[in-house]
Every structure is written in structure tokens, then in C-alpha cells.
Amino acid sequence: MQKEDNIKVLLSLLQPGDRVLIEYNSLARIEDLVWGEIIPELISDGPLMVVDMYGIGGVLFRNYLRKASPSEYRPLIKAKRKIYVFKLGPGNPGYGNVVGEDKIPQNGDEFLKVQHWTIRKALNLPEKPRFVVTFGLSEFLLFRGKGGVKDILQATVAIPVEDWVMIAFLNISAVERELVAVLEELSTHVLLLDGETLKVLKGGKGSEGRRKGSSR
Numbered sequence: 404m405q406k407e408d409n410i411k412v413l414l415s416l417l418q419p420g421d422r423v424l425i426e427y428n429s430l431a432r433i434e435d436l437v438w439g440e441i442i443p444e445l446i447s448d449g450p451l452m453v454v455d456m457y458g459i460g461g462v463l464f465r466n467y468l469r470k471a472s473p474s475e476y477r478p479l480i481k482a483k484r485k486i487y488v489f490k491l492g493p494g495n496p497g498y499g500n501v502v503g504e505d506k507i508p509q510n511g512d513e514f515l516k517v518q519h520w521t522i523r524k525a526l527n528l529p530e531k532p533r534f535v536v537t538f539g540l541s542e543f544l545l546f547r548g549k550g551g552v553k554d555i556l557q558a559t560v561a562i563p564v565e566d567w568v569m570i571a572f573l574n575i576s577a578v579e580r581e582l583v584a585v586l587e588e589l590s591t592h593v594l595l596l597d598g599e600t601l602k603v604l605k606g607g608k609g610s611e612g613r614r615k616g617s618s619r
Contacts, residue, residue: 423571423591434463450532456540502524
């Protein structure tokens, strides 16, 4: 199965309330997966809500544009109106419309407040999104450590999000293994980008797919 088909099948099977963790290492071309395959598929389903911490989503977007052909990036530029961004910390997302912003949460109360704001913004959009994507999770956990995972755990328990599918990208080269393990436990689906292969580690039947353009 080609990976692009794998992604389409997986996304079509996801249900509101699912939490998807997509893991990768620091040398992976994650921007190609994110902006070349996953985001285009998500916005084909309707509007998309993004939580962008530290401007990481914008960095990956620019990295992708630098090497993408016009036929690859033009649809993303045109689709900007369908992407709504809640910005945390620095950065100026050029890939969507900023509908809210705040500082990076430094404790559990601030994290819960951000979670509430994100939900309110998403519910007040003209059309409710089916997916919410989070960028910058790796950096958040690198700087906050166990406190950051505790905040995520408390928010997951206190505010069960059943209105949409949550998708987060995690650079496992930057985060301690025990912290990754907690996030994997909280997730309904865990995927790993391993070279040119996207592996389903949890929440699927162990299917794999190759990167677009890789050898068959």
C-alpha cells in the first residue's frame, strides 16, 4: 500500500475523540509528510484548526515551500482560508488565519485555559472542523519536561475532547522515552515515520505505507 493511500484510509476511519500521535526522528523530512500529504488531505475534508507552539508549524511550512514545485504548493496557498491557527508563543504563521494567540503555558492552570480557548475558537468557526493539529509538542516537552506531560494528562482528563480528531507530531529524538510512553498511552493511534515508511504502531492493523515518490 502506498503511504498516501494509507493516510487517506487511516484518516477516513478516525472518529471524533481520537487522539493521533505521529512520531519521527530529528533527521526525518517531517515537513514533506505534514504539508505534502497530511494537511492537504485534512483540508479536503473541510476547515482545519491548528495549535502552533513556538511557530514550529510555520517553520515546517517554509521548509516545505523551499523545495516544493509550484503544482505542490499552490493548492496550499489557496487553501489558507480553510486553516485557522491558535498561536502560542513566537512566530507568524503564514499558512492560515490567526484566530487567537497566547503565551506558552507554564503551568497546569494556564494549559487548561489554552485548551478552553482552543475549543471555544474551534466551536465558533463558521464550520466546525473535524481535525485539530498541534505543532511544537516536542519543543514544549523539551522545555517543560515532566511538568509538561503532567499538564497534558490533566487537560486530557479534565476536558475530554469528543468533537474532533486530535493529531500531534512528536520529534522523539528530543523527548525522554518515559515522556513519550505517557503520550503513547493517552493516544488512540500512534504512527511512526521510519525513513520512507509510515508505520502504524497502535490503533491499526499494523499496516505500512511508503512515502510518496519512493520505490515500490
